[in-house]
Amino acid sequence: MHIEELTLPGTYVITPALIPDARGSFYEAMRGDLLEKATGVPFRPRQINYSVSRRHTLRGIHSVRIPPGQAKYVTCVRGALRDIVVDLRIGSPTFGEHRVNVLDADSGRSVYVPEGVGHGFLALTDDACICYVVSSTHVPGTQIDINPLDPDLGLPWDCPEPPLISDKDAKAPTVAEAVRAGLLPRFDKAGTP
Template identity: 75%
Template structure:
């Protein structure tokens, strides 16, 4: 397993090594020790969610208010998505920056989304299933939604036709509106006092 920090501090791309034989394949989707070594703290799952979507469905950009905050470990277990993380932490050196990853069921890749960072994806195939392992249970009223089509963010979804979106996502505020409303977490509230350098962690 390889854990590599992305251009958004505290967000990681995890790639599993698959072992294949005539029966099929086996791989570790998550290892707590490797993730803790990269993060500098433990990731403690509190809830597991799944979403199943048809092709060209756009979900996001989603985050959770701090407190309670919520980190996510996101894996595509069926189908394929264009996955985007957006740094929503006010005061972050990479505020507004985004990271794009292609996740699919065959690649063995996952993303770790830290507290205060927004997450969304566009499905590329029908019947795509995403697994979210999250660090806090659902608390009504704490969800933060940002317009995934916010022209100021200009996220590269690269869809060729209008995507399918929920009414909630379609009417979500822009990043500027969310900032003005005081919805976003502050950088100093969601990161360790000592910033870490980007690193890659290998697990046998």
């Protein structure tokens, strides 16, 4: 398993070592001990979520207020998706910056998203399924939603047609509006070492 920190502090991409044979392949999707060693932060799963999306569905950018905070370990278990993380932590040296990864079921690659970093994705295939292993259970009223089409973020969704997006995400505030409303966490309060 290879764990590499992205340029957003505390955010990692995890590439498992695939062991192929005549039947298919095997890999360790997550190792808590290795993740904790790399991040310096304990990750204790509290809830597992799945979403299934048709091609060109855009979901996000989502995070959770601190407290309660929520780290995510995100894996595409069927199909493929363009995964984007955005630093929403006020005071972070990379505030407002993003990183893009393609996650697909064949590679088993995952992304670790720390507290305070936003997450979203575009389904690149029909019937794409994403798994979120998260560090806290859902607490109504604590979700942070940022418009994934915020022109100031300029996220490279590279969708060949208008994406399918929920009303909630389409009407979500921009990052600037979220800052003015006091919705975003401070970098020093987020779960980074």
